[in-house]
Amino acid sequence: MKASIDDVAAKAGVSTATVSRAFSHPEKVSPKTRDKVLKAAEQLDFSISRSAGVLKSGKSYRIALLVGNSRIEWFTASIIEGLNAIFREAGYDLVIYPIAGVAARAEFFDDLPVRGNADAVIVSSFDISQAEAERLGTAHVPIIGINCATSRVLSASVGIDDAYGIRLAVRHLAALGHRNIAYVYKEFSPGLKFSSGKRITGFAHACAEIAGMKGKLIPVSPADAAFDTAISGILGEKTPPTAICFHQDSIAVPFFFRLRETGISVPEDISIIGFDDSIFARDIGLTTIRQLPREMAASAAHKALSLIEKQPVEDPHSIFPTQLIIRNSTARPRKTGKLLKPRN
Amino acid sequence: MKASIDDVAAKAGVSTATVSRAFSHPEKVSPKTRDKVLKAAEQLDFSISRSAGVLKSGKSYRIALLVGNSRIEWFTASIIEGLNAIFREAGYDLVIYPIAGVAARAEFFDDLPVRGNADAVIVSSFDISQAEAERLGTAHVPIIGINCATSRVLSASVGIDDAYGIRLAVRHLAALGHRNIAYVYKEFSPGLKFSSGKRITGFAHACAEIAGMKGKLIPVSPADAAFDTAISGILGEKTPPTAICFHQDSIAVPFFFRLRETGISVPEDISIIGFDDSIFARDIGLTTIRQLPREMAASAAHKALSLIEKQPVEDPHSIFPTQLIIRNSTARPRKTGKLLKPRN
DNA sequence: TTGAAAGCGCTAACAA
DNA sequence: TTGTTAGCGCTTTCAA
Numbered sequence: 001m002k003a004s005i006d007d008v009a010a011k012a013g014v015s016t017a018t019v020s021r022a023f024s025h026p027e028k029v030s031p032k033t034r035d036k037v038l039k040a041a042e043q044l045d046f047s048i049s050r051s052a053g054v055l056k057s058g059k060s061y062r063i064a065l066l067v068g069n070s071r072i073e074w075f076t077a078s079i080i081e082g083l084n085a086i087f088r089e090a091g092y093d094l095v096i097y098p099i100a101g102v103a104a105r106a107e108f109f110d111d112l113p114v115r116g117n118a119d120a121v122i123v124s125s126f127d128i129s130q131a132e133a134e135r136l137g138t139a140h141v142p143i144i145g146i147n148c149a150t151s152r153v154l155s156a157s158v159g160i161d162d163a164y165g166i167r168l169a170v171r172h173l174a175a176l177g178h179r180n181i182a183y184v185y186k187e188f189s190p191g192l193k194f195s196s197g198k199r200i201t202g203f204a205h206a207c208a209e210i211a212g213m214k215g216k217l218i219p220v221s222p223a224d225a226a227f228d229t230a231i232s233g234i235l236g237e238k239t240p241p242t243a244i245c246f247h248q249d250s251i252a253v254p255f256f257f258r259l260r261e262t263g264i265s266v267p268e269d270i271s272i273i274g275f276d277d278s279i280f281a282r283d284i285g286l287t288t289i290r291q292l293p294r295e296m297a298a299s300a301a302h303k304a305l306s307l308i309e310k311q312p313v314e315d316p317h318s319i320f321p322t323q324l325i326i327r328n329s330t331a332r333p334r335k336t337g338k339l340l341k342p343r344n
Numbered sequence: 345m346k347a348s349i350d351d352v353a354a355k356a357g358v359s360t361a362t363v364s365r366a367f368s369h370p371e372k373v374s375p376k377t378r379d380k381v382l383k384a385a386e387q388l389d390f391s392i393s394r395s396a397g398v399l400k401s402g403k404s405y406r407i408a409l410l411v412g413n414s415r416i417e418w419f420t421a422s423i424i425e426g427l428n429a430i431f432r433e434a435g436y437d438l439v440i441y442p443i444a445g446v447a448a449r450a451e452f453f454d455d456l457p458v459r460g461n462a463d464a465v466i467v468s469s470f471d472i473s474q475a476e477a478e479r480l481g482t483a484h485v486p487i488i489g490i491n492c493a494t495s496r497v498l499s500a501s502v503g504i505d506d507a508y509g510i511r512l513a514v515r516h517l518a519a520l521g522h523r524n525i526a527y528v529y530k531e532f533s534p535g536l537k538f539s540s541g542k543r544i545t546g547f548a549h550a551c552a553e554i555a556g557m558k559g560k561l562i563p564v565s566p567a568d569a570a571f572d573t574a575i576s577g578i579l580g581e582k583t584p585p586t587a588i589c590f591h592q593d594s595i596a597v598p599f600f601f602r603l604r605e606t607g608i609s610v611p612e613d614i615s616i617i618g619f620d621d622s623i624f625a626r627d628i629g630l631t632t633i634r635q636l637p638r639e640m641a642a643s644a645a646h647k648a649l650s651l652i653e654k655q656p657v658e659d660p661h662s663i664f665p666t667q668l669i670i671r672n673s674t675a676r677p678r679k680t681g682k683l684l685k686p687r688n
Numbered sequence: 689t690t691g692a693a694a695g696c697g698c699t700a701a702c703a704a
Numbered sequence: 705t706t707g708t709t710a711g712c713g714c715t716t717t718c719a720a
Contacts, residue, residue, distance in 0.1 A: 002460065002484060004713065004714090005713060005714060006713085014690075014691085015690065015691045015692075016691090016692095016713090016714075016715095017690075017691060017692080017693095017714095017715080017716075018689085018690060018691075019714095020713095020714060020715055020716085021689095021690090021715090021716095024714095024715075028689080028690095029689075029690085030689060030690090033689080033690080047455070047460075047461070048713095048714080049404070049460030049461060049713060049714075050404075050460075050461055050714095051395055051398050051399050051404050051460065051461075051712090051713080051714090052399055052460075052696090052712075052713035052714035052715085053696095053713080053714055053715060054395050054696090054714090055395050055396055055399055055695095055696045055697065055698085055712085055713080055714075055715090056695080056696045056713095056714060056715045056716075057696080057715080058696070058697095060393070060394075060395050062437065070425060070429070071421075071425060072416070072421035072422075072424055072425055073421070073623075076421075077415075077416035077417070077420075077421050078416075080416055080424075080440070081414060081415060081416055081442075084440055084442070085414070085442075088441070088442075093406065093437060093439045094439065094440065095437045095438065095439070096424070096428055096438065097432070098425075098428065098429075098432075111391075116391070116393030116394075116395065116697085117391070117393060117394055117395075227627070250623070253624060253627075254624055254627030254628055256601075257600075257601060257624075257627070257628045258627070258628065260604065279417075279594070279623075280597060280598055280601075280624070283571070283597075283598030283601070283602070284598055284601045284602065348697065348698090349697060349698065350697085358706075358707085359706065359707045359708075360697090360698075360699095360707090360708095361698095361699075361700080361706075361707060361708075361709090362705090362706060362707075363698095364697095364698060364699060364700085365699090365700095365705095365706085368698095368699075372705080372706095373705075373706085374705060374706085377705080377706080392697095392698080393697060393698075394698095395696090395697080395698090396696075396697035396698040396699085396712090397697080397698050397699060397712095398698090398712090399696090399697080399698075399699090399711095399712045399713065399714085400697090400698060400699045400700080400711080400712045401699080401712080402712070402713095460713085
């Protein structure tokens with residue numbers, strides 16, 4: 001059988017309280033006693049169990065991370081890394097709840113509610129409703145958002161300004177001389193409102209700000225062969241766009257790759273620009289808008305920790321920078337189109 | 345203040361035990377009583393706290409996942425998905441411990457040891473030593489490996505046969521007529537022994553089995569510009585290889601992409617083949633060796649659950665299949681080399 | 689600096 | 705079917 005704190009106490013010839021202190025508040029125990037205790041513990045292969053202390057403290061030392069997708073892709077993976085780095089250190093367990101679809105969502109908000117089961121909940125990249133927030137025990141448990149569109153119900157949040165980011169992309173293209181551009185994005189699964197939706201509307205606004213800029217939206221349904229759908233949307237235009245913005249790098253990368261097979265070269269015939277600066281973007285020279293989810297997550301974790309300790313959070317709702325990373329997939333448009341006669 | 349089980353009991357006019365039962369064993373409570381209890385709980389915004397029950401049961405309902413890297417890439421992300429799907433369902437929390445480097449490693453094995461803090465530990469893609477396994481409280485806590493090289497200390501394991509997988513790749517190339525091939529891999533961080541090391545030795549063996557097959561190993565240090573190092577290794581050969589195997593898709597993908605910039609076309613001038621069938625492999629038509637980490641993880645989770653329940657595991661150490669996925673990046677070698685005169 | 693003892697919030701015998 | 709009650713393994717007053 002496993003050694004308990006009492007066994008250690010007996011073996012060391014001290015009280016359980018002393019054993020407890022030797023582990024939790026070593027400074028409150030004389031070095032001699034501490035040594036004895038540690039040695040006894042070592043011999044019995046004993047280590048403090050967290051569950052029990054947790055009970056006493058009323059905290060669970062558990063953080064719930066809600067993600068809107070059961071697949072862990074670049075963004076979510078980065079969030080987990082950033083969160084886990086901080087929370088581990090502070091002795092908190094990060095527990096991941098994929099909230100894909102309405103059922104998982106309902107289940108989560110029925111089961112966990114949260115007081116005593118999590119000391120904070122982090123919501124990544126989708127929006128929770130007022131009602132759901134209340135269900136979590138508002139006023140009890142801080143809710144921290146990462147890239148959530150609305151911060152009404154959030155105790156704190158971090159995120160990027162999607163509209164700003166996409167404007168960067170549009171203006172970069174405009175400065176190069178493009179006046180006819182497209183935006184390719186995956187349509188979202190219904191039931192979850194994603195913050196990055198603002199990128200789509202942001203694209204339209206950014207185009208509207210520029211004289212003579214034409215911006216076309218090309219949605220791709222997740223079921224589609226994304227490339228085929230998108231390329232049809234491009235080539236099918238009377239005057240095809242000379243540049244494409246992508247909602248995320250992960251759509252741009254295969255597109256970039258396959259475009260060459262069609263005889264269209266990047267950036268000579270068409271410029272392309274991604275969003276995220278995620279995996280492979282640098283390797284393949286994709287111009288993109290960088291965001292730093294790892295850093296955002298670390299910040300979110302710090303805010304959560306402050307909130308848990310009931311300490312004030314300096315800057316509860318912070319916006320992280322977004323940056324244009326220019327590489328080789330964007331350039332001036334051809335004076336003479338490959339597909340069309342010169343435009344003027 | 346937060347409602348406790350006693351508040352609910354009082355409000356519903358029943359005992360705490362009944363409240364407990366109403367949640368944990370609803371069938372042991374009359375529908376009428378259950379309703380009363382649930383209603384009271386609802387009104388008080390009460391929900392069962394897991395920490396307390398856990399104490400009683402002696403289990404922690406926590407599973408530790410040890411990963412050898414603080415970055416969560418495709419493989420690890422898939423493992424987390426697969427594990428979490430099963431464990432969540434069963435009411436277990438999955439807690440991720442990145443064991444990058446010797447320090448983190450020592451810290452983990454000092455702090456957690458594990459009895460009472462985790463009901464099982466899953467080790468992904470690196471090997472733990474006998475001593476570390478013992479530190480975890482051998483005989484107390486099951487240890488399940490995923491793609492670990494040695495299973496000596498493991499209660500159960502899942503994994504692929506790396507040597508088999510890479511042989512598939514080599515034979516595919518051999519069948520196409522290649523007799524001069526290379527293997528590009530990233531050198532590992534010291535301190536962790538990775539199971540996929542067997543792929544490297546497996547490559548050499550697989551080549552040795554084939555008459556006239558020449559196989560060259562090209563290590564790329566993580567700090568290097570992988571592409572430049574590798575391409576130099578290729579082109580620098582007296583007779584450059586006509587095909588390259590990559591240790592993982594994530595090295596092959598940017599290579600595939602950038603190769604075109606060099607004027608070498610795939611698969612005409614050179615065939616390339618990856619390993620994993622991970623993100624983008626299908627999109628870009630990369631021939632590769634598929635493994636299914638999500639499925640492996642799910643299986644590992646089931647084994648862990650059986651072990652926790654002290655039930656027998658039918659097949660404690662199972663090998664998952666690995667499969668050749670032929671796409672467009674491999675073909676017969678040119679009769680006449682682009683770089684060299686015909687070889688015969 | 690140490691020990692005795694009272695819980696933390698719940699579960700599970702056992703009794704009714 | 706329900707209630708009473710004794711802990712689960714630790715932390716933390718309080719007293720010595």
